[in-house]
Each structure stands twice: as C-alpha cells, then as structure tokens.
Amino acid sequence: TEMITASQVGKVYRGGVPALTDVSLTVRKGELVAIVGPSGSGKSTLLHLMGTLDTPTSGTVRVLGLDLSEVSDGTLSAMRAHWIGFVFQQFFLGATLSAVDNVAQGLVYQGVPRGRRRRRAAEVLDRVGLGHRLDHRPARMSGGERQRVAIARALVADPAIVLADEPTGNLDSASGAVVLDLLHQLNREGTTIVVITHDTDVADRLPRRVRIRDGAVVADSAAVSGGAG
Numbered sequence: 391t392e393m394i395t396a397s398q399v400g401k402v403y404r405g406g407v408p409a410l411t412d413v414s415l416t417v418r419k420g421e422l423v424a425i426v427g428p429s430g431s432g433k434s435t436l437l438h439l440m441g442t443l444d445t446p447t448s449g450t451v452r453v454l455g456l457d458l459s460e461v462s463d464g465t466l467s468a469m470r471a472h473w474i475g476f477v478f479q480q481f482f483l484g485a486t487l488s489a490v491d492n493v494a495q496g497l498v499y500q501g502v503p504r505g506r507r508r509r510r511a512a513e514v515l516d517r518v519g520l521g522h523r524l525d526h527r528p529a530r531m532s533g534g535e536r537q538r539v540a541i542a543r544a545l546v547a548d549p550a551i552v553l554a555d556e557p558t559g560n561l562d563s564a565s566g567a568v569v570l571d572l573l574h575q576l577n578r579e580g581t582t583i584v585v586i587t588h589d590t591d592v593a594d595r596l597p598r599r600v601r602i603r604d605g606a607v608v609a610d611s612a613a614v615s616g617g618a619g
C-alpha cells in the first residue's frame with residue numbers, strides 16, 4: 391500500500407530559489423524511512439508537503455491515495471488529525487501541562503471527552519516507557535523523556551503515518567538512541583514512519599535512506615538491487 395507518493399514535486403517559495411526541483415518518492419505501509427541531507431537541501435519542505443501542511447508548486451502529493459490538490463481544507467485538517475502524527479526537534483510541549491495533558495492534547499481535534507482523552511494518553515505514555523511520569527511537567531523531565539512525550543502525543547490518535555522532523559536533533563547521543571529505538575519499536579508495531587535528519591549517523595540506523603541534495607533525491611537505498619541497502 392502506498393502511504394505517501396510524491397510525483398515530480400517542485401516547490402519554489404515566494405522570492406526564493408527552488409527548495410525542491412523534481413522529487414519523486416513513494417513511502418509504503420510499514421516502512422521506516424530516513425530522508426537525509428545537509429541543511430537547506432529541502433528536507434523540511436518535503437516533510438511539510440507530505441504532512442499536508444503546504445502545497446507544491448508543481449507535481450502531485452498523494453497521502454493514502456488522496457491527491458492533496460483535490461481535497462478541501464476541511465479534509466486536509468481531518469487527514470492531519472486522524473492519519474498523520476507530527477514530531478518535532480523542539481518537542482513543542484506545553485510547559486504548564488503534565489505529560490498526560492500534553493499527550494491528551496493530541497485528541498482535542500477528535501471530539502473525545504476529557505476523561506477518555508486522559509486515559510488513552512496514559513496508555514500511550516506507558517507504551518513509550520513513561521508510565522511513571524504521567525503527572526510530570528516538561529521542566530521535570532530530561533530531553534529524551536520530553537521527546538518521548540511528544541512521540542506519545544503524535545501517536546495518541548493512532549495515526550497511520552508519523553512524520554518526524556530531526557527528532558534527535560536536540561538530544562545527546564544516548565537519549566537519541568533511546569528515541570531511535572522507540573521509533574523502531576513503533577514501526578515494528580505497524581506505524582509507517584518518515585524521519586528527516588541532517589545526521590548521517592542517525593540515517594544509517596534506519597532501514598531505508600533517501601538522500602536529498604539541492605532539492606532533489608540523489609540516492610535511495612530502497613532502489614538498490616540485491617537488498618544490500
């Protein structure tokens with residue numbers, strides 16, 4: 391099943407150089423993919439397009455078979471709320487909220503009652519190894535724990551796809567390794583995951599690597615024959 395398909399995608403920001411020139415890329419169900427490239431190569435732009443947060447200047451993006459240029463803004467919001475979970479380098483947790491309440495935020499768009507949101511949030515925190523941190527605010531947690539809270543928030547609505555933007559970028563290597571292990575575990579449990587990173591050590595720990603440079607895909611380990619990639 392094709393979860394995300396970018397076909398000949400180009401993106402030019404107003405008054406800017408092309409951020410993406412001609413990107414074609416398919417992410418299939420069950421994959422764990424790194425999109426790796428130097429700063430300014432177009433990774434965030436591509437992730438935003440895949441996450442329905444922005445639209446391409448040329449080409450098409452399909453998510454779960456839907457051409458994003460053909461659906462309404464309401465449908466795009468519903469797709470983000472139900473199908474796609476986002477994880478960011480900076481965590482973006484509410485400083486005044488406990489871990490449970492931060493994770494429960496991920497269900498606000500679903501119309502789930504507060505008590506059920508909190509119970510579901512506690513379950514997902516347990517799944518990411520933070521069952522003992524339910525009432526902690528971010529200030530009382532380590533960076534790695536904060537990112538696991540953010541991952542739990544991304545998962546709480548049971549999305550088909552998780553898009554992670556430099557998820558280990560603010561972590562020391564030990565915490566980063568824990569987060570990568572968690573992403574592997576979630577992927578084994580069935581979530582399709584796309585990680586963008588400038589860090590080749592991070593990319594090398596993921597099963598498929600798509601290299602991007604100057605807005606174009608220059609290598610894709612899935613395209614190597616013989617399964618050596």
Ligand code: ADP
Nearest residue numbers: 403404406409428429430431432433434435436
């Ligand atoms: P990366 O994530 O690999 O660092 P980006 O996708 O952020 O790359 O950026 C790709 C190119 O697009 C860069 O030249 C960047 O300066 C430019 N760019 C990114 N976002 C914007 C924007 N909102 N407006 C104008 N130019 C942008």
Ligand code: ADP
Nearest residue numbers: 441443463464466467468470471475476496499
């Ligand atoms: P609505 O259209 O109902 O206001 P939003 O677009 O604000 O919905 O949010 C839908 C989901 O997309 C939320 O989970 C939110 O975290 C995420 N989201 C919205 N805008 C951005 C953004 N600029 N970057 C990353 N994630 C975003």
